[in-house]
């Protein structure tokens with residue numbers, strides 16, 4: 020079975036794919052100090068707890084944090100006796116083109132999202148991923164990643180306000196009752212919530228105008244449904260878009276990679 024690992028700057032998600040579906044998914048915070056042995060103890064404890072008794076024979080990794088890849092490689096090699104496929108490395112083939120400025124290292128999560136979006140919906144897409152950063156990936160008609168937009172993540176923006184201003188507390192994002200806040204928390208929530216709705220709408224409109232063709236907007240990440248509640252910003256929401264992309268890339272390499 021395949022273990023797919025999506026390592027973001029904040030969280031790392033592990034999913035087990037049985038060839039047809041994900042049978043389990045677990046999330047942990049991303050820490051580059053974590054060793055191969057620590058990953059193994061953590062994972063097997065959760066597997067036992069959920070009565071999941073499967074043999075992992077393949078591992079694929081997408082990591083936006085280069086430093087964690089070493090220990091994840093050791094983890095894969097030591098405990099599953101396999102060499103992991105690492106998205107973004109030359110030995111990992113992609114089923115789509117990447118058309119960006121020479122020397123640009125596109126985040127592997129954005130490449131994986133592109134592959135997943137193209138597999139599910141075809142080309143001409145804008146993929147909006149709410150993670151540590153909010154990213155917009157633009158997918159051409161032929162599935163190529165042709166660039167996009169990187170904005171500060173929702174939680175990052177809230178945290179930055181709290182860190183920089185002595186009188187501003189830490190708040191969680193929710194949809195505010197009104198635009199005009201009558202207390203500090205409500206003011207902050209309004210700024211982030213409606214500010215983000217504006218940001219998403221403006222960026223998507225401008226990308227569509229620049230491309231001058233109809234495009235579907237696909238969203239993923241924990242906060243997408245919250246924004247979609249108020250304004251129809253997205254055509255589709257995919258909870259596990261990145262994980263889906265990892266399975267597509269794994270299959271593609273199995274069929275086409277001679278290494």
Ligand SMILES: Nc1ncnc2c1ncn2[C@@H]1O[C@H](COP(=O)(O)OP(=O)(O)OP(=O)(O)O)[C@@H](O)[C@H]1O
Nearest residue numbers: 027028029030149150151152191192193240241242
């Ligand atoms: N209402 C909310 N207020 C604050 N945080 C929320 C809320 N709803 C969801 N979240 C958080 O949003 C995050 C969404 O997870 P997601 O996997 O999309 O990004 P991430 O893992 O934080 O980022 P990265 O992939 O860059 O590490 C989760 O950490 C979740 O706890």
Ligand SMILES: CC(C)(CO)[C@@H](O)C(=O)NCCC(=O)O
Nearest residue numbers: 083124125126128129152154169
């Ligand atoms: C933008 C993030 C942090 C989003 O996870 C990641 O995709 C990344 O580190 N990207 C590298 C730069 C780029 O994608 O152009």
Ligand SMILES: [K+]
Nearest residue numbers: 027128149150
């Ligand atoms: K993510």
